[in-house]
Amino acid sequence: xxxxxxDDEATARAIISQLCxxxxxxxxxxxxxxxxxxxxxxxxxxxxxxxxxxHMPDFTGFDFIDSLKNPPKIILTTSDSNFAIQAFEYDCIxxxxxxxVGLDRFMKAIEKAKSIKSAIKVKTASGKVETSxxxxxYVNIDRRLIKIDVTSIYLVEAxxxxxxxxxxxxxxxxxxxxxxxxxxxxxxLFLKVHRSYIINVDKIIDxxxxxxxxxxxxxxxxxxxxxxxxxxxNLL
Amino acid sequence: xEKPNLSYICSMSGGNKEFEQKLIQIIKNxxxxxxxxxxxxxxxxxxxxxxxxxxxxxxxxxxxxxxKSYRLTVNYENNLIDNKTVGQKDFEDVLQIITxxxxxx
Numbered sequence: 001x002x003x004x005x006x007d008d009e010a011t012a013r014a015i016i017s018q019l020c021x022x023x024x025x026x027x028x029x030x031x032x033x034x035x036x037x038x039x040x041x042x043x044x045x046x047x048x049x050x051x052x053x054x055h056m057p058d059f060t061g062f063d064f065i066d067s068l069k070n071p072p073k074i075i076l077t078t079s080d081s082n083f084a085i086q087a088f089e090y091d092c093i094x095x096x097x098x099x100x101v102g103l104d105r106f107m108k109a110i111e112k113a114k115s116i117k118s119a120i121k122v123k124t125a126s127g128k129v130e131t132s133x134x135x136x137x138y139v140n141i142d143r144r145l146i147k148i149d150v151t152s153i154y155l156v157e158a159x160x161x162x163x164x165x166x167x168x169x170x171x172x173x174x175x176x177x178x179x180x181x182x183x184x185x186x187x188x189l190f191l192k193v194h195r196s197y198i199i200n201v202d203k204i205i206d207x208x209x210x211x212x213x214x215x216x217x218x219x220x221x222x223x224x225x226x227x228x229x230x231x232x233x234n235l236l
Numbered sequence: 237x238e239k240p241n242l243s244y245i246c247s248m249s250g251g252n253k254e255f256e257q258k259l260i261q262i263i264k265n266x267x268x269x270x271x272x273x274x275x276x277x278x279x280x281x282x283x284x285x286x287x288x289x290x291x292x293x294x295x296x297x298x299x300x301x302x303x304k305s306y307r308l309t310v311n312y313e314n315n316l317i318d319n320k321t322v323g324q325k326d327f328e329d330v331l332q333i334i335t336x337x338x339x340x341x
Contacts (some may be wrong), residue, residue: 081296099295
């Protein structure tokens with residue numbers, strides 16, 4: 001598991017980093033003294049687990065989680081037990097460690113994170129669009145859950161109460177909304193460029209004025225979304 | 237008054253002396269800055285930010301095994317959040333104890 005540590009206190013970062021050395025399958029990629037620096041890193045790197053402090057000036061741990069479209073698993077590390085209930089309202093939060101963290105308690109949290117990593121999460125209540133761990137997305141079509149490789153999706157189009165999911169090999173029509181599927185798609189790969197379209201940024205062929213060519217589809221780009229799209233491109 | 241100790245640091249280091257020294261050095265560098273900022277915020281009456289610094293210092297109090305001091309610090313932090321300075325003297329005594337202890341390391 002690739003992990004990062006976010007804590008404005010150097011002492012806390014050093015302790016978590018040292019505790020991580022006890023887990024062979026855990027790699028600490030980076031440490032950050034504030035969450036804003038970490039957001040950029042997460043958008044560009046595969047991170048499986050974040051050790052996150054709550055109390056940080058200006059941008060708290062919860063602000064950080066709220067800013068992520070698809071947060072990885074998170075273990076909160078804090079000196080404050082008052083946020084435990086709030087913490088577990090987030091699906092991505094695996095555990096809540098009170099500082100100073102002891103080795104035994106740390107190991108338990110890692111075990112939890114590992115077990116969640118291997119589990120397939122299926123939310124049946126709302127669920128026309130479901131996710132599993134990794135790059136798969138399950139869509140509910142005629143009472144069957146059909147697995148789609150997320151990276152093969154190049155376009156999602158809203159059509160009334162349905163969405164068209166277009167992939168390299170096949171297209172699917174699913175009774176769901178753009179909002180729901182947007183929540184399930186990795187934010188580093190997909191972008192909603194118009195109220196009716198989500199595109200896979202990696203599949204863009206070219207961009208002209210207020211439209212993008214993606215495969216054979218010309219997709220409109222809202223004026224408000226254009227700056228975000230341009231920011232995501234590796235411009236020469 | 238209770239005395240600081242290195243029990244926690246030794247227990248979590250797994251006997252890694254190099255790490256123990258590294259962590260002590262980090263605390264020695266970080267603690268005076270936090271203390272100074274706390275005192276400055278208090279001086280200008282910014283109790284909210286002073287409470288944030290107390291919160292960070294609280295972790296070090298706990299690392300150094302000061303259980304009673306930790307409890308009084310929790311109360312003081314809450315008082316500062318409520319714009320009150322009740323417990324200031326006791327907390328600043330703890331700061332001095334830590335300052336003196338870190339000088340011996």
